[in-house]
Amino acid sequence: MQQKISSTMKNYKTNKLINIKNKAFILASFFMAITALISCNEDPLDKAPLDSYTDSTVWNDLKLAEAFANNLYNVLPTTQHNWNTRTNRSWALSTSCDEAYNKFDDYNSSTINSGAITPDNAGDFDIWKPTYSIIQNCNIFLSKIDNVPGDEAWRNRLKGEVLFLRAYAYFKLTNDYGGVPIVTEPFGLNSDFKVDRSTYEQSVDFITTELDKAADLLPLTASSLGRVTKGAALAIKSRILLYAASPQWNPSNDINKWKKASDAAKAVIDMNVYALYAKNYPDLFTTNNSEIICSRLSSKDPQWNAFNGVEMFNSPSGFHGWASFAPSQGLIDAYGTADGKDITDPTSGYDPQKPYVNRDPRFYKNIVYDGRAYGRPEFCQDRYDAGSSNKAEFYEGGLDSPQGWDTWNNSATRYTFRKYCDTTYNFNSDTQTNKAWIISRLGEIYLNYAEAQFKLGNDGTAIQYLNTIRQRAGITVPLAGLTGTALENKIRNERQVELCLEGFRYYDVRRWKIADVTENKPLMGVVITKNGGGTKTYTYTKVQDRIFKPQHYLLPIPRDEINRTSLVQNPGYN
């Protein structure tokens, strides 16, 4: 048997050797062939990006050009809280002046409020870099758009939009820094980067000219809600000319500047496109309506939680809101009485121990105060379960007080903003609603016009426009017979009250040159104690010390920029 095995093995081995040789040859050839195939493969280095469009694609297609322009709308403020996004200082402007208190110190507000701002620490409040980034992109767009083939009307609209957005960017910059470097051509890597600061006047001239160009190209009504129109361009022109005529920039009170401001405001009014919103006042800020000239939309859709919801960060703690931006006692006190008198007026009948009685109707619509109902009862069932109601309880021990619910979120001033909040839904479960941040509305234009007319000596016209605004708000007694400082104060008061939380006050106190007074005193709130017998005692207390120095009329140019350039720093910051 063993022999047999041996011989079989021998044969097997011989056969196998032959087989192996063949196999080796075939396999080797196979590998060679594969290698040859690989080397004939397409060039492994010539790859095209799969995640982006090329220059020639974008600037040969209006649709893509529009997509590029859409991104530039980010220069406009939005309602989105977005945890300190720098270009969106919508809420931060209110908490950086005497209007409100910033509980969680978002956007670096306390640095502004404590007078500690320097070229090093403006942080999230500083808009220099992101705004210029948008300007560069606007410049790219404007250098390319004329050669993009397609429908001329479409092209012109886009061009108008971007001209507006670039002008708006410069408008923001001049408000913060005064005259800035004006850049109108896109930079490349090898450009000469040297540009000097323009004067404030040059900057304003540039912005108004650009806004005029934009107005010529823009349609009267938006093709799609949220896109800018001719009205937007004229409205911003009205505002910047008003600022340019104000004491901060017009110390010699050049009357021509007021004339320009007046004409610009009147131009918007004379468009006859907009009308004051006459229905429920709070809805003015949560709906799209006839008064709004320009707004930036933000959608509830992408936000999976409530953290960017306006109601969440504005509501009182007992409603599980955060009271992040709380109105100051100063703002509350700016609201007059129901018949239109200042509370400081001895004839007004105002009683600081009954502070929420008989006030300007807008007080009740803009502010949540102790005892005010907020939101539908069914949305705060837990408050009812706890034996309370949907009425805010800011008094000590109340649900919205430091002794109530979510105490760490209670309002430091014992007020919260009702303005911009939509109370028709349960924000604790339905994340949020679509929102729009108002860039400009007709009410502002009326106030711009009133102020310019007053400065031009036309007190009557000024009073007429103030009364229109006040009557719409529900103040039945018209103003009459005011002149001089009294009228000027009324105009200023009206702006403070009507435009609160819309980002105006921060610039108004500066351009009127009153910030060294208004911003140099403690921000106040109230502490309400409930006495036996249901009465309450109101103690007006300091919430925060505030300091304002002369240099704070403007922001410093960031040191990071000064280090790179030969730009001149704003006074007082060296």
Place this chain on the structure above:
Amino acid sequence: MKLLIKNKPKNCRLNSKTWKVAKLTSGLLLAMTLQVSAATESEDMNFSGKLDNSPTTGSNEAKINSFISVHTKTKDINDLSLAEKPIKGKVTNAKGEPLPGASILVKGSKNAVMADFDGNFTIDVSDSNSILVVSFTGYLTKEFAATDTMNIQLQEENQTLNEVIVVGYGTQKKASSTGAIASIKGAVLTQNASANVSNGIAGRMSGVIANNRSGRPGDDSSSLLIRGFNSFGGGTSPLVVVDGIPDRDLNRINPDDIESVTVLKDASAAIYGVRSANGVILVTTKRGKVSAPTIKLDGSYGIQQLTRMDERVNSWQYMTYYNELNANKGTTLPYAQSDIDKHKAGNDPNYTSTEWLKETYRKDAPQSNVSLSVNGGTEQVKYFFSGQYLNQESNLRESDERYKQFNLRSNIDVNISSNLKVNLDIATRKEDRAYPAISIGSIMHETVSMYPFIPAYWKNGSPSSGIANGRNPILMSSSAAGYDKVINLIVNPKIGFDLKLPKITEGLSLNGYAAFDYNVRSEKKFTKPWDAYSYDKTTDTYNNVKNSTSITSVLQDEQITNQNTYFIKLAYDRKFDKHGFNAFMGYEQTTTDKTQTTAYRRDLLSEKLDQIFTGSTVGQNATGSAYQDGRESYLGRLAYNYDNKYLAEVSARYNGSFNFPSSSRWGLFPAVSVGWKVSEENFFKNNIKGIDQLKIRASWGKMGNDDLGEWINGVFYPNQYLFLTRYQLTTNQQNYTYFGSDYTLNNSIYLSSTPNPDITWEVQDSRNIGFDFSFLNNKLTATFDYFSNRRSDILTARNASVPLYTGLALPKENIGETVNRGTDWSVNFAETSHEFKYNLGFNLTYAQSEVLFRDEAANIPEWQKSTGKSIDSWVVYETNGIYRTQADVDNSPHFAGAKPGDIWVKDTDKDGSITSNDKVRIPESATPKIAYGIPMRAEYKRISIDLLWTGQSMAKQMILPQAQGSIVAPPTWLYDGRYTIDNPNAPYPVAFNSADTRNNIEADFWLRDASFFRLKSLEISYVLPENLLAKYGILNTRFYAGGTNLFSFDHMKKYNLDPETNNKTGIVYPQTRIFRIGLSIEL
């Protein structure tokens, strides 16, 4: 487990044999899948091998047949007798000293004996062709053909003369290598209790700087740097090459599969061309050896603990701190003294205090690991199979977080003829990660920010809702909030051949391989609202805030990556008399394609069914992306040696990278190195005593770096195609725009960066001089290297000098230059005396980088310029401690509003005010300039102990205790040491938070010495006597116990932080310490 493979007919063919191998593989796969434990029977093992007539000899090479099977042996019939006959022999070492206790085993049987005190043994063999396997700890195990009387000599293990090391595209004898190359055997990696290979590398090799930043399961790797780093723009990670294939993951290979890890530190890496400048790590996996199948089973169980647990203040301390803070700022005090007192008294159940870190993390989290391998083969077919199962749980207390890993590998080599070899390697891995639905950063943010006066659970046992919206970190980390499961399936097949071409000329061969790496990453994230309660003290009612916690949503993300590598080379290896030549030229191509598909829906019909189709179409999102890259190279190397005395090597790679414009895409990366083995010279041999070996080496190379990618805020940007103008879709939600009465999201695009048409790779000129010594009969070996790397054309954006008003989104440009010099050295001493054996090593890396040119703003002060300073040097305010008195403040320049208790910042520029111009660039950086390791091993009889100490020095880490937010709970050390009127000599400032511009600043005050010296790993093992379990077929049984990160001497202890932390605010999952026990069995 039974491994039963019947004998096949004699004329079995190769394919049937490979089929058998395949069958064995599938058996193993099945075994692994069933997670079969260690119980194994071997008595039925019966393995048929092919005939083999090759002589069995006692040479070093194990040229022996693995299995001798009576049926297939073509020998005289007498040889087939089963009669046992005794063999006598003696085991000695090279000096002829006996080796008592040496083990002698008849291969393929359970028959084993031990040498007596004089090294003598007697053993019965069944067959005169039997093979004896002789082993002794500390000596190389060898196999000898049995003869009647045998004098067996064993070589010591640390005999490095003939050691072969893996180098780029080949292997070299260590003795004739001319590069700065460090290598370790895979076996030492398994001593580390961490399953992540990168953690096992730390401290093992000179030239490697490793730091572990987190112990989170599945995310616990160490960052690896070869000789520090040289770039501040491009990537700095070394290239990892596993079995010749670039970019395979080092971290997750089964440590038991690794044969060796080699680090190319100098110009020896230049053969990797445009990807070589950061050094190259070569990993080689185990392959089959000609032997009977050796089955190795290893199981271990470990406990993971956090090395340090951050400690934050309690309730009344928190309230006190923030009252002080607000008083200091002139703001209303947030907390009533009566509340503070109640918390302090601690007897009211409504006034509690919570240690959030201790509530969120648990002390012990288990980890277990089982691995199994089979290694063996014949001259014709060799195989290595392995499987591994790893399960790591998380220290997050209530979390289902865990990491599971399944590794399978099959490396098969087949000799088709004497000239043609082919191999097929397949490695697959499943990485199964289960994470909370909420990111660890978010959870940790809540953990450190949470008010301690909020309880984790209310007194009725229900969980609290945290600060708002149910953000209680215990719940956020638990499955109550959903989950985030990521399964990564990796398939790494590689096929290769090696064809000798003796017909053309001796020594010529053609070989090549192709690999088709495939990776599927599937992520499913499910979020849902969770139950969390707020509590009203006054009415004693609880309110479930579930509605405000989260919405239901499902996100599914699929990423498929396909990387193809092709390599072919023509090699020549021959010796003519004293002239040795080794050369090759080759071609390599790698291409990658990746696609990603993401789908999202929210507002599911019910949270009970976590499927995407149940979501609402409102707000749904379907998106995706794609990516591709490619590189191509022609490369070659010529090594020459004369009489193994004079060594020289030249290599070059002509490399093309897709990342650059076609005009400047190809580059040549040459390298030259020389070596002189002085100890081979007669004058040396005759005159110098005491030095056994001395080799002098020098190398120069030009290396490239085309890695443009960077991490910004935790997101990786590959930064490809920077030479093109590219417009990308806006994906950042914060930049979304909406138009139309229905507020529709608009697609918008943005210019990703201004193009740089001149972009090309970074260049590094690497020089190295090295010495290799051995003394004391090669017991003491040492290697010393000095290096100088000059990196130019560093890819960095001109972010510092271009004015901000240009608004440019800058691309990277080739504008930086650095030099990095240093030394690395290692010393190893090994001694054996009878049964006691020990070994002590020390390795150290010193790397000092220096910026030669960096883009800097024109007007920054001299003292902030980085020229001459190390690359990542800190720029900080210099301080004088803190202001103790008002006079201190008044008499020195200070920040606006500064008060006693604030940090005293020095006015560097003496301009009378404190501005950022007063910041100073200091020499120290976060990267250690010195890193070292001390491996130790001692062995006595059957017990051995392995220790690895690692350390670093000359590193500083910034710890900003309050920077995480404006309401963060201060650490206890900060609270206890804060300045108050009653404690004016306190070490730390007055109460402050992240909004404080005078104290929450980057100052040297907050820099901490990150030096440490730690016991990185410890393993004690005991081997059972061989004969104890021999009757069960168990050849080797080893018990081991030990751990990783056991203790540390450092300066971070008082801050309750691990010294390897690199997070300024403490919001990462901390590092872990692991205790482990295990059992390893060989059959």
